[in-house]
Amino acid sequence: MQMAAKNLARLMPIGSLAVRTGVKVETIRYYEQVGLLPQPERSEGNQRRYGRAHIERLAFIKHARDLGFPVDGIRALLRLSDNPGMACDEAHAISVAHLDEVRHKITRLRSLETELERIAAACSGGVTACDCKIIEALADHSQCGLDRH
Amino acid sequence: MQMAAKNLARLMPIGSLAVRTGVKVETIRYYEQVGLLPQPERSEGNQRRYGRAHIERLAFIKHARDLGFPVDGIRALLRLSDNPGMACDEAHAISVAHLDEVRHKITRLRSLETELERIAAACSGGVTACDCKIIEALADHSQCGLDRH
DNA sequence: TATACGATCTCTAGCCACTTCAGGTTCAAG
DNA sequence: CTTGAACCTGAAGTGGCTAGAGATCGTATA
Secondary structure, X not given: OHHHHHHXXXXXXXXXXXXXXXXXXXXXXXXXXXXXXXXXXXXXXXXXXXXXXXXXXXXXXXXXHHOOXXXXXXXXXHHHHHOOOOHHHHHHHHHHHHHHHHHHHHHHHHHHHHHHHHHHXXXXXXXXXXXXXXXXXXXXXXXXXXXXX | OHHHHXXXXXXXXXXXXXXXHOOOHHXXXXXXXXXXXXXXXXXXXXXXXXXXXXXXXXXXXXXXXXXXXXXXXXXXXXXXXXXXXXXXXXXHHXXXXXXXXXXXXXXXXXXXXXXXXXXXXXXXXXXXOOOOHHHHHHHOOOOOOOOOO
16 A cells, blocks of 8 residues: 555656656647657556656657658567567668668658759749749640659 | 431540549549549440549549649649639649648658657667567657657 | 440548547646 | 545547448449
């Protein structure tokens, strides 16, 4: 009884966890719901109480999300970190796959940038001379260098 | 009667429009539903029949979507192209805003790339030596150069 | 002309990763 | 003891589609 109360005493409610990790309260509850975070202890009034392990796990999740890992990927990484040994190859594969994806996105966004520059330049502000090239340029796919037609 | 039938005759069903523009049938219907495409004529059996104007409008939409314009932005551009004159400034503003966003994304993805490279390199495949740095790296936010903590 | 079969129809639900809302309960400070 | 912020659950909404069920349409062939 005393022990339980003591333990509970050094646990924090969800709002403090949110402030500490920079993850919104609703998002934390969502992560619990989809199984990224284990169900925490509860106060007598049924409120969530979190400890050190939760902070660390949530920090891990946040970092990975900031890096753009999809939730499934994070789930996999968490599974690996839970039972260590044999984990490395798989973790490496996940990271490399994700890196590939990021590079793909960069490549694609670069060509978008080029074409948007072209389109925006087509009418760079002159009120009189413009009639309006931007809309023409968007209507005409033939001039652009985009791959996915 | 005759005229109506004749007009209908040179219109195409949704599947042909899909093939011509590279936009899926379901997506075309969706665009109609959200007001990007006007409601087309219908056959006697209630099937959609599209003409030239629809092809052009859909091509415009597809091109803009390929460029990553959000649907709301496209709606605005379409409104502009519908009533010409005075449109240019606004169209230019929309394009430039989108270009800014694309550049932001590129910048952000570049730093992700750098950090993912670091993380992936932390354990580049050696089975013996690894124990596993990837998960450590992900757990530790302090080493990374990402801005949004 | 009958039939078969692909194309189309509407409506609904699902996807991701949350966010927002409504309507209620708990906790801690004064 | 009262107040008011923090917390609770469950459901619905977001964007931009995608997928499925189950019915109807249109047309090429027998």
